[in-house]
Amino acid sequence: MRFLLVEDNSDLALSVQKRLSLDGHGVDWAASLADAEDHLAAASYDLILLDIMLPDGDGRDFLASHRRAQRDTPVIVMTARSAVSDRVALLDTGADDYVTKPFDFEELEARVRAVLRRRSGVSQTRMTFADLTFDPLGATVSFAHETRELRSRELRLFEVLISAPDRIFSKGQLCDRLFSASEAVTDNAIEVYVGRLRKKLEGSGARIETVRGVGYRLTAA
Template sequence: MRFLLVEDNTSLANAILDRLRLDAHVVDHAPDIESAEAFFATTDYDLILLDIMLPDGDGRSFLKSHRERQDETPVIVLTARSEVSDRVGVLDLGADDYITKPFDFSELEARCRAVLRRRGGGSSNEKRFGNLRFDPMAGTLVVGDRSVTLRNKELRLLEVFLGAPGRIFSKGKLVDRLFSYEEDVSENAIEVYVGRLRKHLIGSGVEITTVRGMGYRISQT
């Protein structure tokens, strides 16, 4: 998953970044609304974590403008305000959830999972395709009766493919989904991760095929 964190408190932002990146999520950090808009103009995100009080404005205006443009990216608001009216206000503006500071990081992770699960239209994180069962949140893959251990990037690459079976992903798009702006990588890295993932999928009834000149796609054999 690729997240956008909009938070001006450096110590809190770094703690959130460290926690989410441990689960191999790609996270870009914007300390203000201007930076957030710049990130959002060039990249698709699975989830936005949005602070309210920012140096150059109110996070609620960012949320409101995106909902008015019919953008449906899930948003969890990070707020120090505990009044019911404040919480109701951000939900009415289009937030999918909120969490009150200070919060436990395990609760933040759980709320992220819940929001993404609801947006995916399911009650479970598990995805089934061919002869495999994959839970991107738990980081587990079962091929038939065999449990497979994936490295972080392999895990997120499979998550991208299974999010849209049959869709062709270019190397550039996969780089965008797997790496943050802070990471300097070439498209050749994608070939390495695709090669590793193909080996893990042997016997699954699923394959990643190369579409010459276009990229890769996952499909059932």
Template sequence: MRFLLVEDSEKLSRAISERLVLDGHVVDSVSDIGAAEAMLHSTEYDMILLDLTLPDGHGWDLLKSLRARADKSPVIVITARSELTDRIETLDAGADDFIVKPFAFAELEARCRAVLRRKRGDASNKTALGNVEFDTLEGTLSIEGKSTSLRNQELRLFEALFSAPGRLQSKSFLLDRLFAFGSEGSDNAVEVYIGRLRKKLAQSNLEIETVRGRGYRLNICE
């Protein structure tokens, strides 16, 4: 997944980013609302982690701006405020969930998974397509009971394709899923990981189709 982390504490921001990257995610980290808005206008995110107290304003302002323009990106608010009224206002402003500082990283990860399951309408981390079962938590795909682990970039790429079967995904979009903003990446990197995924799907009825000059899409072969 690709995360936007909006947090002005350098220490906390670095700790969260390192943990999420270790778990195989891409993280773009900024420290104020202005930078967050700039990133949101150029990149699509699977999850936004938003602090409330920021140098150039209140996190609610960014949250309300997102919802006002019908941006439904999942948002988990990170806050030091634990009063009931603060929590109610946070949810009413459009947050999908919140977590109170200090928190355990395991709790943050669990809340992220829960929010994404609700967004997808899933009751678990496992989703089936064709004869493939994809476990987003374990980072595995199973074909008729045989499980295969996905490496970090493979996992990010497969998540993007698996979440929208039949939809054409451009190389630029998929490249965006693979690398954080400012990191070096190339179309060739997408091709390499597509090739690896095809090998792991060889015994399945899913096929990654290449649409020359446009991108890729995941199809179910009858």
């Protein structure tokens, strides 16, 4: 998944980027609201992590404008305000969730997973396709009484593919979902992760099909 982090504290931003990248997410960083708007004009995001106090304005105004423009990208607000009234106001403004600074990274990761599950309409943690069961929290696929672990980028790639079986994703679309804008990525990187994931699916009723000149899709074998 590709996230936009709007945070002016460079040390915190770097820490969040590193932590979420370990989970296989691509995280673009905007240090101001103006930077955030530039990123949103250039790319699509699965989630926005939004600070409140920014050098060129208030994140709450950005959030309200985001919703008025009918943008439905999920937003998790990172705030130092702990009063119940402040948290309620954030949710009423359009935040999908919030985390109070200073926060534990495990809590942030859990809130990210929860928001993304709600966003996709998936209330359960496991998904099924063909004869396999996918557990994104456990980072595993299971079939024929066998369980195989997925590494971070394999996991995120499979999340994208299983979210829309039989839909063709181009290499560019997959790069956008798996990597941040600051990462130097070639089409060959996607081929490598597709190859690794195919090996993990060997023996199951699911396969990743190459649609020549177009991209890849998950289909039943």
